Amino acid sequence: MTSSISLLEAVVAWAMKRFGSGRAITAWTVGGLIFLIGVACALSLNVWSDVRLLGFWSLFEDKNIFDTIDDVVSKILLPITAFLTAIFIGWRADKKLVAAETGLEGGIFVLYRFLISWLAPIAVFCIALFGLFPVLLG
Structure with missing residues (x-):
């Protein structure tokens, strides 16, 4: 219960x-x-099983409310958050702060900065792209 309250606090x-x-x-x-979103998700497993929120998008055409919300969060929102976090830490955050928070120094810190600045955003972008458009994989 306390975890739910702490998650609610940021939105409030x-x-x-x-x-x-x-x-x-x-x-x-x-x-x-x-609560209403939770009720809709619960009802989508029985009474509202035919409701398709994003039925116009082939990725979601056969998904009920619960599965649509799950896929939107996992295939869109989480990758966007990961991408923006990598961009922020790699390009905007103070290097001294990042070094202090990670405890890294020297060559390992340089490698970390390279990975978080360049590799992570590219990898997350590719994961999101192929997750949203699986037809691109062939």
Whole structure:
């Protein structure tokens, strides 16, 4: 339960800042929306099994609500987050801070910076591309 509350906190804090609302109303609203998404996912395994949210996209044409949300998160949102994190750490974050956080130094740190700056973004981009468009693999 405490893990769920901590995950909710980031969204609540953002919504409070974005919309200027109070903590209680924002927490109840965000929690209610998440609950409704959970209900839709549960119903998609039986009553709403014929509902296709992204049926127009061949990758999702045979997916119910639960599977669509799972695939969107795993094939789109996670790769975008990994790509942006690699770009930020490799190109924008202070080198001294990154070195202090990783505990790396010397040649190993240079190798790490190369991998996180160049290899990781390219690899994540390819993984996302082939995950979204498997026909590209042949």
